[in-house]
Amino acid sequence: MFDKVLIANRGEIAVRIIRACRELGLQTVAVFSEADRNALHVRLADEAYLIGPSPSRESYLQMERILDVARKTKASAIHPGYGFLAERSDFAQACEDSGITFIGPRPSAISAMGDKATARATVIAAGVPVVPGTEDVGNLTNEKLLAAARKIGFPLLIKATAGGGGKGMREVRNIDEMPHLLESARSEALAAFGNGDVYLEKLVEGARHIEFQIMADMEGNTVHLGERECSLQRRHQKLLEEAPSPFIDDDEEFRQRMGEVAVKAAKAVNYLNAGTIEFLVDKDKNFYFLEMNTRLQVEHPITEEVTGIDIVTEQLRIARGRQLSVRQEDVKMQGWAIECRINAEDAHNNFLPSTGYISHHVLPTGPGVRVDTGVFGGFQITPYYDSLVSKLVVKGESRAQAILRMRRALEEYRIVGVKTNIPFHQSILEQARFIAGKFDTRFVEERFSLEEAEGGKETHPEIAAIFATLVAHEQAERSAHIISRGKRDTSNWKWVSRWERMNR
Amino acid sequence: MFDKVLIANRGEIAVRIIRACRELGLQTVAVFSEADRNALHVRLADEAYLIGPSPSRESYLQMERILDVARKTKASAIHPGYGFLAERSDFAQACEDSGITFIGPRPSAISAMGDKATARATVIAAGVPVVPGTEDVGNLTNEKLLAAARKIGFPLLIKATAGGGGKGMREVRNIDEMPHLLESARSEALAAFGNGDVYLEKLVEGARHIEFQIMADMEGNTVHLGERECSLQRRHQKLLEEAPSPFIDDDEEFRQRMGEVAVKAAKAVNYLNAGTIEFLVDKDKNFYFLEMNTRLQVEHPITEEVTGIDIVTEQLRIARGRQLSVRQEDVKMQGWAIECRINAEDAHNNFLPSTGYISHHVLPTGPGVRVDTGVFGGFQITPYYDSLVSKLVVKGESRAQAILRMRRALEEYRIVGVKTNIPFHQSILEQARFIAGKFDTRFVEERFSLEEAEGGKETHPEIAAIFATLVAHEQAERSAHIISRGKRDTSNWKWVSRWERMNR
């Protein structure tokens, strides 16, 4: 049984895992790229080793180098976090071959769920519903597609086999318009990807993205920890998640029915450790298996908050050969949790990633507020990794309290130096449709405009004018005495601290 | 019904109350002394007014000035927090007379519980057990005291009527040694306080301080939210609290029995809003009413964490005339919460208060960690107010997890600029007796020595020597080039930021 864990990741999730290890008395080994020497995970771990230059393919994706560190430090377990090597069955296999415990599922389960066609076939065989379609045969003729369309039913989607980003995608309402739409989809796909193959998928209207957290131990005990509502997405990136789902809410029978199907899907690949089954759910409560994420999920904290179960601790226990600490009937969701992903993205400029030096960082605190982050005042956001700065999680007695609490926490949160999507979250939390729980996966992209939302909000330009004038005035007064006017290109932080020292 | 609340307090509790108001959509008015212009409560409130110089008797205790602000701003409710005016029945009465809702109990309840003799008589009449003794008659002769002693039973305590701080206090094991001890107690009391009067009290051996949280609405519905264990004290100051009490643990019948008595005591004074009944509990599970705190308690967050009930929100709801949101049977304690009071006190130097400028402040975050604080990097700890810097609260699935989590959080917590009692908490959390839950109110003072506790801990003087040498070396190298050696009296922060800028 291991007592030293290598964390093959960075950022907030590496910090999260180190904390869990520390709370269990396990030793920790961090790995880091050149960009991350100062990072929190390096400083919180018991040991830390450089594994390469900043780009992740030269560091965090270097399996052999990471395994070398594990061998050198006698770390007999590796937690992959999410992203990077987390869903690479070859890495899980390489760990196993080196006698190192991979804290996650078996390589076979990662493979089976990693390939869309195999995953679909496997869960269908286990009796799990999937979105009807022809996706696993991508090169059908128009005749065959038209025949298949009648079986699938309308409305449906034509999708480019090589595709992505909506190119070559068409919504089809009935059979009559289909030949025409097939042609235009094919030609757009050909232009975009050099490949005109298309497939069909039933259009799930007003679909929600709802996922179930799974935990399974080595004896095959498998439970679900309830659902997470993840429909608020932009370009397939989740932005705000909540547990429970306002759509399921107190329909406990529906929750258990979906949960049982999720457990069935996990068991179909002999699943071990933590994983997530994603479903599409339509307005009539039909639900379809979408995929399984065979790893710890970014949004796992909201499930922890409402169930009281520490998922990372549970992962470590399971990997050490222990039984699940709960049976299905012990799992209860209490209260309501919301997570906002705070990204270094300019909400007012097309969500363009923002890099730079975080000169100032004040976290919201107080009742019901949790922050999982790897950054701090003084941290440099580089372009090498994803833009997640922190996960702001709140818990309330009710959904209403959680929403109000999240608004309060977002107001208190102060990051200076990079732009963030906090204004986006603030606006979403004030939308009537969000508050009513009436939204689907298209809501952010089709029905929400940050500019419109902000247009309706109270603003204080007059107050801002006073702030700007007072600061500019003091600055001018000072520069007249002390600094030549041209020197204003110092960073804000230095400038303020200079002022502060003068005025103390 | 009010929609604007004046918070007649400062520090973490003012921030706590402002947050709750904000989460309910209530407007907030802060008041502040000259020392607190920069404080967090001033910046988070919607409005803020200066009420006087830094000493609290000239500001936070100025009832009329505070009422004036309330009238001027049309704040039709006042939350007093704890301390300052919170247990002043004349202030509660003055609010009522001005048509302002006092968010707390009725003036009559504050009066009744504020006077020790009245409180004792009132709860005895309601059938609540109290520590047997003669305290309400302080000028008895030796003969009468010897007679009373036989009724009270041994062991007992002789206490100085005018007393405090243990002066004139004697433990009496039997009647034979009592005359001699009476004489020595009287003479010590006379020397210390100019008054030789003493009274008797049964000595509760191995006593624990366990308190019950009470909530009561205007209709007289009164519930308890379970207990808090507060035995870890130093000079009658609570330092670390937990909920539930490890002494009660899973003895649900005992909990409910104590809880019912607590409710009975509260009802005896027609109690309204939040309050706390403190008990002494002996090793045989006999318990005695000690006093009632007729206000929000410092340590209320641990009850919030284990019950899921937001006590301050509930206070506001009750004051607005709403019914309690829970019935007694809905109240369940789940998991385990611990609070460490982080004080600006030098744990290594007799807990001497420490004042100064907090140059650096990094809070612990992550799963199960909550911080309630009013300070920040840049805040000045002044000698005017109490030394509470923040309340670090953790919740775990079990007591063991909560202890491990608190250790982790204390390690992460970084405050530079003032000394704190963090090392004290770190040592307590490693004591075998604490871990086993075997401690009483005398534990910290009689059985615990920080020096001894730290003596046994692993230290790294060699690593510290390397740090010190490397920093001194770089400093010497730099000063040789740049700064004359004599200039080293700059503050640490400035010094480091200068270095940093040079090395960036």
Add this chain to the structure above:
Amino acid sequence: MMSKYITTIGEKQYTVELIDATHVSVNDKIYEIDFVVVSGQPVFSLLLNGASFQAEVYPGEEDDLMQVLMRGRLYEALVEDEREKRLSSAAGAAAQSGEFVLRAPMPGLVVKVPVEEGAQVQKGDVLLILESMKMQNELKSPREGKVTRVQVKAGDSVEQRQVMLSVE
């Protein structure tokens, strides 16, 4: 000493007079103020007739606009004293047009340049797709015009602030 400024936010102009340490007037309306910088933080606190506001305030990176971040919203303010105001009014709208230079907002990889030199573009047209932080980011034209120079191609790595193309 009394100082008078004309401060512009968006399309609104405010005449702000600093009367003394505790009073300002805005468009001739007088307010009592208490204005401090919060020690240790780039945060300013303003009590305005008792109402409490806090904001981060700092000069912009490339222009003379003051950035005011308050209650989750960013305001950009041009602060001019009376003399500066007269000068800038005289300069007028002449500088409104001119060349728009697209610089890389962060280091990254050019994925695609959907426009060619000489092409006519509308406001909102995608000029370039840049991959950074694991995302493909569409950089759009802020206005109508003609693409004059294209200085990068798909596959190029670019540094932050590197000039990539221009629209005139």
Add this chain to the structure above:
Amino acid sequence: MMSKYITTIGEKQYTVELIDATHVSVNDKIYEIDFVVVSGQPVFSLLLNGASFQAEVYPGEEDDLMQVLMRGRLYEALVEDEREKRLSSAAGAAAQSGEFVLRAPMPGLVVKVPVEEGAQVQKGDVLLILESMKMQNELKSPREGKVTRVQVKAGDSVEQRQVMLSVE
């Protein structure tokens, strides 16, 4: 350039040689190090043969001791180069005795002065009770000696660092 220091913590002495940017030796044992100041924070990070340590390190207020706050524990280190070490050894323990001056550790109110001028006190005897932050604080004698001067009395307000009494 190689630098050699003698660093004293408590009663232990460490001979620390800085060999190059990535190596030090302590009492002749060589370690690989990676030492940085964390940007924006008064925190130093040290990787020592891979083991990760972080500490706040800053000069003491009134003496030459370096303060190292690491894992919740404060170490006070005297760092001397070889020349300084020889000098301080020569000076020897002569300076060990002398006058102890009790200064107010914070502003407050003198509640009680239980000793008089000329009184003999033991280590740990209470010299003065000072009220501050709502607490009564006993200030004790750090060693045996005779009270020489008492400069405050009960009821006095004192400023931080004000001299209150002396023990010789």
